[in-house]
Amino acid sequence: MRRRGPTLAQQEARAGLALLSPTLVVVLVMVVVPILWTIVIAFQDLRLRNLRTRLFDFQLTLDNFETVLTSPGFLDALKVTLIYSIAGTVLSIGLGLVAALVVRKPFKGRTLVRASMLLPYVAPVVAVTFVWQIMLNPELGIINAIGADFLGWDERIPFLEQQTGTISILGLDLGVPTALIVVILYQAWRYFPFSFLFILARLQALPGELDEAARVDGATPLQRFWRITLPQLQGVIALLTVLRFIWTFNEFDDIYLLTQGGAGTEVVSVRVFRYLTGRGDIGAAAALSLVLAVLLAGLLFLYFRFFVGRVDEADAI
Amino acid sequence: MSRTDLDTGVAERPQAPKAAARPSRPRPPLSRELVETRILGVLKWITIAFFVIATVFPFYYMVMLSVRAIEDVALDPGALWPPRGVSVAAFGEVLRSVDDGGQGFLVFLRNSAVISVSSVVVTLGVSILGAYAIARLEFFGRRQVHFLFLAVYLFPAILLAIPLFVFFTRIGLRGSLFGLVLVYTSQIVPVTIHMLRNYFETVPESLEEAAALDGASRLTIIRKVSLPLAMPAIVATSLFVFMIAWNEFLFALLFLVESRQNWTVSLGLSQLAGSIEVSKTTLMAGSVILTLPIIVLFFATERLLVEGLTSGAEKG
Numbered sequence A: 001m002r003r004r005g006p007t008l009a010q011q012e013a014r015a016g017l018a019l020l021s022p023t024l025v026v027v028l029v030m031v032v033v034p035i036l037w038t039i040v041i042a043f044q045d046l047r048l049r050n051l052r053t054r055l056f057d058f059q060l061t062l063d064n065f066e067t068v069l070t071s072p073g074f075l076d077a078l079k080v081t082l083i084y085s086i087a088g089t090v091l092s093i094g095l096g097l098v099a100a101l102v103v104r105k106p107f108k109g110r111t112l113v114r115a116s117m118l119l120p121y122v123a124p125v126v127a128v129t130f131v132w133q134i135m136l137n138p139e140l141g142i143i144n145a146i147g148a149d150f151l152g153w154d155e156r157i158p159f160l161e162q163q164t165g166t167i168s169i170l171g172l173d174l175g176v177p178t179a180l181i182v183v184i185l186y187q188a189w190r191y192f193p194f195s196f197l198f199i200l201a202r203l204q205a206l207p208g209e210l211d212e213a214a215r216v217d218g219a220t221p222l223q224r225f226w227r228i229t230l231p232q233l234q235g236v237i238a239l240l241t242v243l244r245f246i247w248t249f250n251e252f253d254d255i256y257l258l259t260q261g262g263a264g265t266e267v268v269s270v271r272v273f274r275y276l277t278g279r280g281d282i283g284a285a286a287a288l289s290l291v292l293a294v295l296l297a298g299l300l301f302l303y304f305r306f307f308v309g310r311v312d313e314a315d316a317i
Numbered sequence B: 001m002s003r004t005d006l007d008t009g010v011a012e013r014p015q016a017p018k019a020a021a022r023p024s025r026p027r028p029p030l031s032r033e034l035v036e037t038r039i040l041g042v043l044k045w046i047t048i049a050f051f052v053i054a055t056v057f058p059f060y061y062m063v064m065l066s067v068r069a070i071e072d073v074a075l076d077p078g079a080l081w082p083p084r085g086v087s088v089a090a091f092g093e094v095l096r097s098v099d100d101g102g103q104g105f106l107v108f109l110r111n112s113a114v115i116s117v118s119s120v121v122v123t124l125g126v127s128i129l130g131a132y133a134i135a136r137l138e139f140f141g142r143r144q145v146h147f148l149f150l151a152v153y154l155f156p157a158i159l160l161a162i163p164l165f166v167f168f169t170r171i172g173l174r175g176s177l178f179g180l181v182l183v184y185t186s187q188i189v190p191v192t193i194h195m196l197r198n199y200f201e202t203v204p205e206s207l208e209e210a211a212a213l214d215g216a217s218r219l220t221i222i223r224k225v226s227l228p229l230a231m232p233a234i235v236a237t238s239l240f241v242f243m244i245a246w247n248e249f250l251f252a253l254l255f256l257v258e259s260r261q262n263w264t265v266s267l268g269l270s271q272l273a274g275s276i277e278v279s280k281t282t283l284m285a286g287s288v289i290l291t292l293p294i295i296v297l298f299f300a301t302e303r304l305l306v307e308g309l310t311s312g313a314e315k316g
Helices: A008-042 A063-070 A076-104 A108-121 A126-136 A142-150 A179-205 A207-217 A221-249 A255-261 A270-279 A282-308 A310-317 B003-013 B031-066 B070-075 B089-095 B105-136 B142-154 B159-172 B179-202 B204-214 B220-231 B231-247 B250-256 B267-274 B280-310
Strands: A165-169 A172-176
Touching: A008 A282, A008 B105, A008 B142, A008 B159, A008 B179, A008 B250, A063 A076, A063 A282, A076 A179, A076 A221, A076 A270, A076 B031, A108 A179, A108 B031, A108 B280, A126 A179, A126 A255, A126 B031, A126 B267, A126 B280, A172 B003, A172 B231, A179 A221, A179 A255, A179 B031, A179 B280, A207 A221, A207 B231, A221 A282, A221 B031, A221 B142, A221 B267, A255 A270, A270 A282, A270 B159, B003 B070, B070 B280, B089 B105, B089 B280, B105 B179, B105 B220, B105 B231, B105 B267, B105 B280, B142 B179, B159 B179, B179 B231, B179 B280, B204 B220, B220 B231, B231 B267, B231 B280, B250 B267, B267 B280
Parallel strands: none
Antiparallel strands: A165 A172
């Protein structure tokens, strides 16, 4: 029957689309349409309590944007988001690189070491944030206990509730954003395994000849790392930088669970959540989340334009 | 760890920092090479120890607190070992149903299991077909489709959450497990397609062509030839989906918070933290219950999972 029908190429194209259609439907209905819909909602006066009557009221307005952009704390949240994303990205990739380098060569127990280094990443976010909360707790936590018993801390530090602490260096009192630093360290701890995994995979696929040749020529281990190994990791590190930055910039769970956005750690996505559930202001939440997405797109554009210089990095995904 | 005797290498440090490494020399002095190798050799083990402690200790601490009484923790917060014996009372409290004065985590465990397994089934069903099409068949928009899927990850989950929240509220699916499975599927499908596609591309095409010559239809080929060959990737992908669905928090919070009988373990635990009468040790028992299935699954399948996740990453 099917022999004298359409050509083989046409058949193949048809089969391809047919097999892909469930995916397309799911992604269209659950992702693409919602994104477009968010844009509409951002211009509507939509609240949780008038959802039934106002959903299809298409009187578009810019009020939501005015609300979220001029509300007190917006610029602070933006600043915190940027600091958190940049520091979190750099630290998590740096730690991942170091971890990958030390387990690069086989040794006894390496599989176990590698597996345990992945634990923070695979464990449920709710559980690990709670453990951190209790470890950092002023009364019950082990960090403060160690600090008091061994490091001579005079008073207990409420790491996750303290917006600004002071440390004295050479008689100078410096103000440090305690909670923000802790949240960034947490971010580095939880997400370095992701970079570790990908850098390690790349390291183990590197051809050994270059390194061997440099060794024969008398290059020391550090020289070989800077001149031979690191340049070959450039591609994967650039890719990780983009991915980690995007994910950290959009991060919600970890900060919300650790501090509820208090003590100077309120990032923009936590604010979006507050608009949505606290005030039930769906329109404002949508407007702010759009602002977040546009900012991210702008930053990525700048990154590719000025730091990478070529867009073909995206092909590496 | 027994390498600390190599510390003597440090004493040689002042010697000839710049003299090494000129290819013109027939035999470069080994001193700097030796010093660096020794120092790095020691540093390497210190670093490994640091990483292992930093990653494992919080989990050990979690288990340790879950078997201690809260008064005991308040007395001796710095203890590294339960000083006054072990008690599993907190686990009983967490797992018992609400009617028996517990927190009802058994029900939450069942909900999490149902959601995670359903997400695996639906996601795999959808993405095996899609990944096969992208890997094997030539059709219009093949490359672009792949890119479009990955673009999903540019948008914050909280952005998608808003319209989905509105939509599910309107059609009455908010609070149902089924709605959540659909959301998870849509969020994970782009990654699973990517993972499976990479694997399908490594399966030799000649095998499928042979089956096609024997008159097998496209779906038969996928079922009888491609799928069995791609089994490692499929298992790895399933585990990946299971873990994501089990651990997920934001959508569970937004959609299920008002229907307690449908809470997942993650959501139940986070809601537990809000009430004052629940002690921190009970909270840790809940955390252990939430984490244990994932850790067991992970250690049982670590190699498979890592290979599945990073396949294709070697290309850089």
